Amino acid sequence: MTEALCDRRPEPSLERLLADLVPPPRFARARLDNYVPDPDFPSQEQAKQRVGEFAAALGAPRAGFLSRLRKKKPAAARGIYLDGGFGVGKTHLLTSLFHAVEGDRVYGTFVEYTDLVGALGFQRAVDLLGESVLVCIDEFELDDPGDTLLMTRLIRELSDRGVAIVATSNTLPDALGEGRFAAQDFLREIQAMAERFEVLRIDGEDYRRRNGVTEIATLPEDEVRSSAETMPGATLDEYDALLTHLTKVHPSRYGAMIDEVSAAHVTGMHGLTHHHDALRFVVLVDRLYDREVPMLISLAGGTDPGTLEDLFSAELLRSGYRKKYFRALSRLASLARDGGALLSSGAADAAS
Structure with a gap:
């Protein structure tokens, strides 16, 4: 007899939630080398180059623990916000960055991070993710005020610990001519730390x-x-x-x-x-x-x-x-x- 999804009631462990914080199978092979920019949209090549530079900068030696303790305030963490329509390669670039950086790093969708905070509690999630060199957030959502405030607070505290944050979000196809629609929303929500993010606008057609x-x-x-x-x-x-x-x-x-x-x-x-x-x-x-x-x-x-x-x-x-x-x-x-x-x-x- 054929199984139904309706028959399944999974109870994933905390270990499973943590293990899932990696790029999904569809993008497991994504690398900067196999990201092919559309020549009709120069912003795609520009974003590819900038992500490569960002990865190289993250590979530079970080200050030691004692050195960081001596600082009154940690240096503002570097971050990138990839803004564009559907199917222009933002997730490909994000996963390419994940694979190009060494050390502890995590990758998940906005929803997966909010679920993790729910499972761990906010402070434990900060302490756990704060050990990372890089946190990748795909599909940053701005439609739920509570979740958005939760995630911007999480980003702020991680950034204060020196963790680099790279996020993506979608600009609607009919909003592409309006300027940085999604980016403006994002920066308004995180205005206290907006100066830490470089916005990369990626134009193009949905590759699908x-x-x-x-x-x-x-x-x-x-x-x-x-x-x-x-x-x-x-x-x-x-x-x-x-x-x-x-x-x-x-x-x-x-x-x-x-x-x-x-x-x-x-x-x-x-x-x-x-x-x-x-x-x-x-x-x-x-x-x-x-x-x-x-x-x-x-x-x-x-x-x-x-x-x-x-x-x-x-x-x-x-x-x-x-x-x-x-x-x-x-x-x-x-x-x-x-x-x-x-x-x-x-x-x-x-x-x-």
Whole structure:
């Protein structure tokens, strides 16, 4: 019988949470050498060069412990904020930096750090992360005031300890002409330490769209079910049941929930109109994307292949969470394309 994600209720240990603070599988091989800037957008090459310089500077010898004790106030830590639209290579550059720097360093999404603080307590998290040379924060979120204040305080205390912080966030596609939309929000929130951050604006097109991924492709339900039943390690879930299950599992555990899943099959997908369902589904899509788990999906009542339209309602896309929703649409389109390719590959193998 095919397993369902709805059957899984992971209880990851603290050790697991800490072990997960590394770049996800999708970007494990990302290096500056294989980041290929788009020549139509010079800011990509400029960001690549600056990140390389930043990595080299972090490799310079740091002051010894006694030397730091003699200082009345530690030197302001260096930091970079990578600002740009979806799919322009910010995460690639961030993981490249992680791999280019030696010593203790950690990498996680904004949500993973807030979860870690929740599990450890604030001061213990500061003490633990404060031993790092570099803290990488992907997908810095500005839509929840409480979490934003928590993270800016964490960044400030780590920076005061001499820890370099590098963060990324998304500028909405329709805000690219407005100047540093996300950067302005970020710097306003951390104005007490804004002078410590260098903002690098990265322009460009979503590479997933350059690869032809523009729509969320769906399959007939019988094909989705058949694939799930014959594919080792696959899961099969009905969409509404999955949304209900996500309310019972903390988002910090979604990564553990998809351990060893080869492909996620979901039937009966439809549009979402409420934030509580949409935001949980966004986190699941992010974790599936990070771990390169393809998705094969069918529409509610769908007997023919097609595309999923209006996954998020117009109201949701106008809300303060819109950056998350647009990112999820881009990533879900990519995952669905991977799922379709997986199905085609299986059919070709069966025919040969």
